[in-house]
Amino acid sequence: MSPEEEIILKDSKPTDFIREAVAEDLKNGRFKNVRTRLPPEPNGYLHIGHVKAFMIDYLVAKENGGELILRFDDTNPTKEETEFVEAIEEDARWLGIKWAKVTFASDYFDELYEWAKKLVLAGKAYVDDQTQEEVIANRGTLTEPGKNSPYRDRDVEENMDLLERMKDGEFPAGARILRAKIDMAHPNINMRDPAMYRILHEPHHRTGDKWKIYPLYDWSHGQNDSMEGVTHSLCSLEYENHRPLYEWFLDQLNVFKPRQIEFARLNMNYTVMHKRKLRRLVEENHVSGWDDPRMPTLRAMRRRGYTAEAILDFINRVGVAKNYSVSDVALLESCVREDLNKNSLRRMAVLKPLKVVIDNYPEDQTEEMDAINNPEYPNAGTRQVPFSKVIYIEQDDFRETPPPKYYRLFPGNEVRLRYAYFIKCTHVVKDDKGEVIEVHATYDPATQGGSASDGRKVKSTIHWVSAKHAKEAEIRMYDRLFTKEDPEEGDEGFLNCLNPNSLEILTGFVEPHLASPEIGSRFQFERLGYFCVDKDSTKEKPVFNLTVNLKDTWTKIEKR
């Protein structure tokens, strides 16, 4: 077992209602083993909402010594593409999910067709010639029963003949459907003679032109589960209404019958999760693409700097239940901070530079200062950071007139430059508009390394970069994409609460050790946050994405 797998197992508590149900099934002999399936539709990229379902399927199998099948639900050729199959596998692998095999709903088209014929032969399914409008009109409403189709009592021979001809492409798309013969007055609308096959003259990404009819979800999914020996078919709450149908088909067929269990899907505040809405964000250029770091897709989160471990930890902490729920993105952020705090190297970077001249420091001198790479993990060692007369500090770390409780640099105040010296601000230089463009200070040579020999304390430590040695870098500061907790609430539409400040591009300076960092590597910029090297980086200019900021109590104090 790999270390990542151990982490997953150790952190998962087998206490939710699904795990209890599975344990019970094993105990009472309903099933002798556990096999689950992961059923993504290959028509979009994975987002964090999928991760919850993926981890439940994966872990329930794993914890019970069973296996997981990755089965692509490709029953609709008009929407699905091979491109997504690869992307989904890649993302799932990144999460550390392992599957026994990859299958496709389309692998079972032949067998499924044979099963359909069995149902027709048994008088349990029929070909309906009604138009789509007629089918809808005769389905009834939530409170009124439907009406039987005039074709409902066709004899078996005619149904068999028509079904065969549907399959052979004799009829135009949409001309007929095969329906299960159940009960048009059933209070559950899914049981009012649901469609099993529709005619579609569309090429399929796997079966090409072979099929002119394609099964619908309800007719395909449970049968595929049965064929694959899936014991537990775990899905989201909206399929609860489909469970009677799932079971009806399997009962009529008299085949192995898996158990479907439903749970609440993951929702998260300040974001949208629906494929169609994510697509709009991309297509209408509100974001740069599916991997724009503000998106909730896994490729975007990866680019932003999220680790799989942090995402899995989040999913684990959210838990599994049947309550409709909306998780707080603050929990996700807390998880990634916790991970990165332990595991990322510290570096100094100045995002909004303000020049500081240390007047009493020798003009051409450079000193190498020892800096700790990760105080949470001493084995990460130290590095040397050059220091000289002119440095950059953060604009936020200087105020000409300090507000109450402001401990950083202001005229007359002394602060510590991290790993370097104490400096005291003497005066400032302003431009025509009265903006401070340069701060002057003096340093105390007796505070080398950051502590005073006389025991004198200083209230604040600020970070810096030597101007002479600094490397210019692009820093992309991300904030939540939407200004509302629930962007879909109300009728203005989610695009009307896009956060105009969700991306701010800065040009800052980073210490020499960040001059040409490896793409994808993660760092903590001291006192600022966690950053990940973007693929847009060049040799001349590295690009960093803000993963998440450090907790900032000062901003909180200042707001009060």
Added chain:
RNA sequence: UGGGGCAUGGUGCAAUGGCAGCACACCAGCCUUUGGAGCUGUGGAUCUUGGUUCGAAUCCAGGUGCCCCAGCCA
């Protein structure tokens, strides 16, 4: 007004007839060469009404609220 489901601090999840707890968030303090991290502490919840019981978040009955279902999508 049909059917299916769900109600526990701000959020998410526990407690499976026996002291309502955990995490995040929030607030206060300690500590600190990151106003980070860490440590300590405070406040805050069982939808409602009734019943059963020595004892109810849990069992029963009624009520209320919210979610899902009328694709030839999944």
